[in-house]
Amino acid sequence: MALRWVTGGRLYLGMLTLASLLLMECAHAAPGGDAKAGGDVFDQECSDCHSIKPGKNKKGPSLFGVVGRKSGTATDFSYSEAMLASGILWTADKIEAYITNPKTAVPGNKMKYDGLADAKAREDLLAFLAAQK
Secondary structure (H helix, E strand, C coil), X not given: CHHHHHHXXXXXXXXXXXXXXXXXXXXXXXXXXXXXXXXXXXXXXXXXXCCCCCCCCCCXXXXXXXXXXXXXXXXXXXXXXXXXXXXXXXXXXXXXXXXXXXXXXXXXXXXXXXXXXCHHHHHHHHHHHHCCC
């Protein structure tokens, strides 16, 4: 009986650990911002150069499905050598670092944007971008 409990206890603890890791990953991948407000931020800060329509590039690549995408892989867009070489997987934290200061995050990239200083606006924008899939 004790062996079952220990085995069951280990299984239970293993399941709790796995569940905790999955919850942390989901929280990390899905920002807690307001996606509706993020749409407004996108319109004000990003839409002149980026689209959220699949395959519709402007001065910058389409940001449809950007969360979880590898840098430099949007179709039919000419990326800078710096962006192609960066090897970034666009997770929420990588996107936040990039939109905070693109020139520091990927030196030599060709995006002409100084960055978004407002942390709440970045959080909302990340929620909006995460919803574009």
